Amino acid sequence: MLWLWVLLALVLLIIFIVLASSLQIRFSAARQGENDKAVVDVKGLFGLFKYRLHIPFVKFKNFSEGVEMKLETVNRSQGSLLAEGEPNITGENIKNAFEDLKDLLRHTFQFNRWLTGMLSHVRCTDFQWTTKVGVGDAPSTAVTTGMVWGLKSSFLGFAFRYIRLETQPRLNVVPNFNQTEFTSVAKGLLYLRNWHLMVGLVSLLLRVIKVKGGMKVWQQVIQKAIHARPLHKT
Template sequence: MIFIIAIIFIAFLTFIPFLHVYMTIQFQHAQDDDQLMIDVRLLRFIRYRLTIPLIEISKSEVGIVTEERTNTGKDEKTTFTVNDARDRLAKVRQLLNKIVHLHTIMKKFLQHVSVLQFQWHTQIGVGDAAKTAVFVGVGWSVKYYVVAMISKYMNVCITPSISIVPFFQGAVSRTSFTCMIRFRIGYAILAGLKVVKHWKKDM
């Protein structure tokens, strides 16, 4: 019995690099209420979901407030300030500087990432027709640039669905974003091994 279990376990480890990981990112924005959801799925029984129900601008200090309901039913609020963002960006920059050829490693990994779904729809209005038209133009430029970068580095299997609808009757800000990607675990492991290999040790 133990021998059979060992064989099954070894076979499972052998097939792990060939399994696909599906990652879905969803972001919903409507005026002051936002919701972010990240869903990672492997096979049908291994799944991890991270949900941030509410994101709002802090009124007391410059930053973003996230609110999440815990298992006890209580709402916990966390404020992410500009200083927090600077500190984390500085730490990330320090880590990235320690990896040689990081751009090449990420570029090769992204070549094996398939985009299965990409939807990005926005409605915007600032209460002034001329200013609204300017914001719409800038929004289209940003969206086309993002789609171009994704098409350049990833394998886009579908036609991206994007839109910006101007609203001239008042101030409106709504966005719905959904992106699903797929990649094999083996390519992610290989990219991780390359990062470790090219990690610059402190002298």
């Protein structure tokens, strides 16, 4: 019987370690001239699994064709490309996504309260955002620089109203008085404990079940998103 108690203790210890560990999300986004790219790295279980969502480029084509981009999902633990695709984000896509979102919100009990509660457990331990701007002449560049500072401050004030900021954000706006330029690079690091993630998912499920027809609507929207997903496995 002793080995059963030892096995049980070992299992409980593993569960405790898993729940006590954190999900790490590192992101970066950059716009340099006409080039846009973004990377999101997700790491969990002390680095046992690592996934990367890579958007090498984003290109605005026109108002009818929308935005063209390339997506890649990579399993960094195994060094393999899981899926890739080149979706277009059009006005029709955005309209349909907005309608689906409204449908989900209607079929989730107090979704806003759940979301703010989840975000309150997210910790930001690093954030830096540098922008270089120039519009061709010194007076206009100075005015534009001030506007960019204001937009950044407003955005951060809104974002970190819900997320716990545990670092001093490093913001910078560099004016280029000699030429036209717009370059912006943002990087950050977020943490969320697995325990809070698990409890949050269970809470979301209960909130969906509490609304009549909630599970059916969520299943329909998720299935639609999967079938419309432009990524294909390699």
